[in-house]
Amino acid sequence: MEIEKKLEFLGKAAQYDLCGEACSPMVHRLKDDLGRWLYPAVLPDGKRVVLLKVLLTNACVNDCLYCANRAGRDCPRMAFTPEELASTFDALWRRGLVKGLFLSSAVDGKPDDVMARMIAVAEIIRRRYGFPGYIHLKVIPGASKAAVEALARWATRISVNLEAPSPEALKRIAPAKNFTENLFAPIAWIKELVEEGKVLLPAGQTTQFMVGPGGEKDQELLRLAQSLYRDFGLRRVYYSAFQPIPDTPFEDHPPTPAWRENRLYQADFLIRRYGFTVEELPFDSEGNLSREGDPKLLWALKHPEFFPVEINTADYYQLLRVPGIGPRSARRIISARRKGNINCLEDLKRLGIVTKRAAPFITLKGKKPTFQMSLI
Numbered sequence: 001m002e003i004e005k006k007l008e009f010l011g012k013a014a015q016y017d018l019c020g021e022a023c024s025p026m027v028h029r030l031k032d033d034l035g036r037w038l039y040p041a042v043l044p045d046g047k048r049v050v051l052l053k054v055l056l057t058n059a060c061v062n063d064c065l066y067c068a069n070r071a072g073r074d075c076p077r078m079a080f081t082p083e084e085l086a087s088t089f090d091a092l093w094r095r096g097l098v099k100g101l102f103l104s105s106a107v108d109g110k111p112d113d114v115m116a117r118m119i120a121v122a123e124i125i126r127r128r129y130g131f132p133g134y135i136h137l138k139v140i141p142g143a144s145k146a147a148v149e150a151l152a153r154w155a156t157r158i159s160v161n162l163e164a165p166s167p168e169a170l171k172r173i174a175p176a177k178n179f180t181e182n183l184f185a186p187i188a189w190i191k192e193l194v195e196e197g198k199v200l201l202p203a204g205q206t207t208q209f210m211v212g213p214g215g216e217k218d219q220e221l222l223r224l225a226q227s228l229y230r231d232f233g234l235r236r237v238y239y240s241a242f243q244p245i246p247d248t249p250f251e252d253h254p255p256t257p258a259w260r261e262n263r264l265y266q267a268d269f270l271i272r273r274y275g276f277t278v279e280e281l282p283f284d285s286e287g288n289l290s291r292e293g294d295p296k297l298l299w300a301l302k303h304p305e306f307f308p309v310e311i312n313t314a315d316y317y318q319l320l321r322v323p324g325i326g327p328r329s330a331r332r333i334i335s336a337r338r339k340g341n342i343n344c345l346e347d348l349k350r351l352g353i354v355t356k357r358a359a360p361f362i363t364l365k366g367k368k369p370t371f372q373m374s375l376i
């Protein structure tokens with residue numbers, strides 16, 4: 001089969017996998033003039049690049065209930081050989097069309113056999129073609145520790161898709177997978193390998209959850225995310241709102257609304273960057289985040305005892321609790337205070353603070369600023 005046809009097809013098949021480089025389903029692919037599927041992405045160092053995002057194969061022996069590539073689904077199946085994929089990437093790179101690779105795969109045999117082909121792709125790209133740049137490799141569920149280590153040697157970033165936050169939720173969407181052995185164990189191995197200095201992984205490891213069809217609660221997802229950040233050193237957790245795919249057992253399952261994915265990202269950010277714990281987040285009685293307002297604002301409204309925060313004396317973490325103030329603006333406030341007092345909302349506006357949101361929760365030199373209350 002022609003390489004271009006495979007590239008078109010297996011690039012399209014990779015669309016459900018988040019690369020973990022600020023690619024989300026909301027970020028649209030670029031279809032270049034050759035009809036190839038490329039993704040704009042933001043790397044962990046903030047650089048904007050285009051990645052070739054592709055599957056090695058879409059043939060799968062597993063039958064995860066939500067997946068377009070599941071065994072038995074009537075669709076064309078294709079596979080690259082490692083040589084084909086490596087030389088295709090090299091040609092795109094040399095023409096300046098891509099700056100990195102995101103490689104995932106369905107499971108068309110034993111997990112370690114699929115991993116061996118992925119390792120071969122990365123090794124050829126690095127050794128034969130001398131590519132020094134960004135390669136994100138996805139671990140195949142059920143791979144051995146030796147295969148995970150061999151894969152990680154060539155990767156800038158590696159990821160394992162946990163898919164669900166518990167064995168029970170995973171059973172509801174991917175009955176053939178074992179949460180602990182197939183998915184969680186590799187995350188712990190990768191942590192060990194990095195700590196032992198056996199692999200470098202400059203952009204660390206990430207994971208992804210499929211949100212919705214497993215019946216999981218936001219609280220479960222975020223509790224596990226918190227532990228993954230704290231205990232396993234993950235760089236990012238990605239949340240993918242489920243969208244039904246025709247001719248799968250979940251084709252009639254309602255799609256997960258985009259606002260739920262958005263709320264999860266907001267809450268995740270509070271845990272990762274703002275010093276919040278899951279226990280502090282405002283969940284409803286079912287354990288889910290509210291559609292009505294962002295979690296930081298809802299937390300602030302529920303905690304009047306914490307406010308007002310005096311902008312001229314509060315520490316970094318107190319400032320971060322104020323709606324409308326993020327890590328960058330909190331740092332700007334602290335640096336501006338060294339030069340003198342912050343006297344009015346205009347001063348804050350100049351520092352990039354969303355004053356409409358912050359005003360009800362602050363004082364400036366002991367005085368509450370006058371403001372118009374904004375709606376949630």
Ligand code: SF4
Nearest residue numbers: 060062064067070106
């Ligand atoms: S293992 Fe499951 S999620 Fe992955 S490609 Fe196969 S059916 Fe899809």
